[in-house]
Amino acid sequence: MLEDYRRNNQSTFMVEQMVLIDIRKLLQSMQKDIKMYPLPDIDDTYDASCDIPREIFEEASIEANEDDVALSDTLNEEQRAAFDEIMSLVDIEHESLFFVDGPSGTGKTYLYRALLATIRSQKMIAVATTTSGVVASIMSGGRTAHSCFKIPLTIDNGIFCTFTKQSGTAKLLRASCLIIWDEASMTKR
Template identity: 45%
Template sequence: MSVDFKLSEDSTLTTRYHVLRSISSTIESMRKNINSYHLLDEDISFDGNEFQYREIDDELGVEILEEDITSSRSLNSEQQQVYNVVLEKVLSNQNVAFFVDGTSGTGKTFLYKALLATVRSRNLVALATASSGVVASILLGGRTAHLRFKLPLDTDEKTTCCVSKQSALANLLRAAKLIIWDEAPMTRKQHIEALDKMVRDINDSDVVFGGKIVVFRGDF
């Protein structure tokens, strides 16, 4: 891993720093800490501010495919209706929650790709999540809901997401203009309630989902 850094750095110590920082960044994206792996005898630490907004930068850096941008012109009438309503709420910054119901093959993923691309093309943060890893991998920048929102596997009425108000993830959720959760009917209601409580908490808001625009999708 150090070879690329050596091309621009003439100091072995600086190269070593950049390699460790790169490893740490990757591990942090999976909600892990580099020091858990004991790569060195002493703890490895970096500037806290460097990682505080990294998640936002990562989301803003998600690739936007031209085919997804142009797909908004190929939506059918029902898809176009959902697209227009959601986009209107995003651009006017109005809080609302939607559920898009549709059986397999009705073009829900096509619609979501168009929405995500349009919002991201305006340099806004749009989060794509799904209840399973397979579907999350279909959406650019997609994550499972458990990973993105730090949802526990075991749930009850007191279930909460493990997200600190001072964390980088909290900053990302505050910055998000659109949250999409695919396959919502596959998860437990306590998970959705936990997201609601967590987003309200980090935004200091009593409004549903902390005033965020959330689009659930699925097929009951």
């Protein structure tokens, strides 16, 4: 649990508190009290998730990387056009779908990093997912789509994503103003 939170937060104390809060919630779901165990005290000021699903709390806790915020000033002409179009619709809260296409090495991830940082710097929620763990690691707060959306790794008859309309994942999708799904290209040799 600690490693999951450490990926998105620099504060060791905050990471510890988030883990303890999760443990408390798990224990409560089993009708147990965290105070029965020799664990550090929980600072409830870090439990901003009282009525907020854990998934939203985690994404909202990702701070904008200052270097990535500056990327928007160095976009090329095509990246700038995509950035401006996407941000104009995010700013007016207009639901839209964009498909960014291009061969490997054309700057898609660079654009994604600029978008994620800009939106997060405005205290809005942006979710970064990809089909590749390697690509997820280079996007701030990036996760695999399988992990984020509970997509099964094997596809069999009758298998589907395992979150409900009332789940934290569904609420995260509704609360997000940007969701990036980068389908990492795999080259066959």
